[in-house]
Amino acid sequence: MPGILLVRTDSDDDVWEDVLWRMGELPGMYRSGQAGAADAVARESIPRRLIVxxxxxWRGATSEDVSAALDRPGIWVPDLVVLTDDRTGRDADSRPLLAFRGSDGDAFWITPRQAAMTYLVLHHPYLSSTIGWFVETAPAELEWELEEDEEEWEPDEEDLHEPVGVELESLNAPPRYTRPARELPPLIQETDLGGVLVRTDFTDDAAWTSLVERVCRPGHDVIDDFGDYVDFVDDPAFAGATPEQVMAQVRHPGTNKGAMTADVVLIADATTMREPGHRVLVIPLEDRIGFAFRVAPELVGGMVINLALGNMDIGDFRNDEA
Incomplete structure (x- = not known):
């Protein structure tokens, strides 16, 4: 079962509670000692677990201590291990956490929100490449090697790599998962060379009809039709759902079906419906996981095809939007 192990190694209650608050009320979350939590994990629509x-x-434990504890027969090995560190307490803006893959010791820095967004898509195949990118982007090592006479020197914050997800923590409205009022149905991302567009605002049917038309036929040409590359989900069960709740329900077809997907989920929310341009919200499900941006509906069809084929990456469209 895919999952994350979050370990508290510090003694500061305020820092710890801040980390947990930023991560949100994640599905399949199991706090050690919490009565009935294990049963709640088993009832989740998508199998995954976050053990806290x-x-x-474990106060004062290092990543090596946790790794050694996991290297025993019969122990569940999570996809990702995340633990608080001295740096978590020092940096109140982003609360960096020390993380490493449960199967090896490549450590890196990650923010609580980025860890939470990664957890929501941890069941997708190929996510190991994204975690590998995290390792390369924010390694736990210093930006340079210390000389022998500097072994006792304590590095400043600027001497450490910036954690993955620092952009998420600095947003005016940073992402945070909250439990939906009712269980949401799964979203199957299986359209070859395409993606899923989910309607979450049901106040204007005419606006939705116009949006679908603009996505399918951006040039108003019957030959230029992207309708086969986008699955439109017009299900009132998603009314009012947050972007984080939607992305948590996306299921990838898996490696055995051969489908090439865009690894994004598209959302038509209240802003999409009400603003004149009807820009669609785009949520990346790999690399910059959870870092939302908007694109014009006329760009959606070409975007999902090029992302699925690997001709372009999410940064090309984020940069254009920015």
């Missing part, structure tokens, strides 16, 4: 360890015995 708060045992005082």
């Amino acid at each position: 360890t708060e045992d005082p015995a």
Whole structure:
């Protein structure tokens, strides 16, 4: 079962609670010692688990200590291990966490929100490449090697790599998962060379009809039709759903079906319906996971095809939007 192990190694209650708040009320979350939590994990629509360890015995533990504890027969090995660190307490803006893949010791820095967004899509295949990108982008090592006489020197914050997800923490309205009022249906991302567009605002049917038309036929040419490359989800069950709740329900077809997908989920929310341009919200499900941006509906069809084929990456469209 895919999952994350979050370990508290510090003694500051305020720092710890801040980390948990930023991560949100994630599905499949199990806090050690919480009654009935294990049953709640089993009931989730998409199998995954986030085990939160708060045992005082782990105070002061290092990543090597946690890795050694996992290297025992019969122990569940999570996809990702995340733990608080001295740096978590020092940096109140982004609360960096020390992380490493459960199967090896490549450590890197990640913010709580980025860890949460990654957890929501951890069940997708190929995500190991994204975690590998995290390792390259924000390694736990210093930006340069210390000389022998500098072994006792304590590095400043600017001497460390910036954690993955610092952009998320600095947004005016940063992403945070909250439990939906009712269970949402799964979203199957299986359109070859395409993606899924989910309607979450149901106040204007005419605006939705216009949006679908502009996505399918951006040039008003019957020959130029992208309708086969976008699955339109017009299900009132998603009314009022947040972007994080939607992305948590996306299921990838898997490696055995051979489908090439854009690895984004598209959302028609209240802003999409009400603004004149009807710009669609785009949520990346790999690399810049959860870092939302908007594109014109006329660009959606070409975007999902080029992303699925690998001709372009999400940064090309984010940069254009910015």
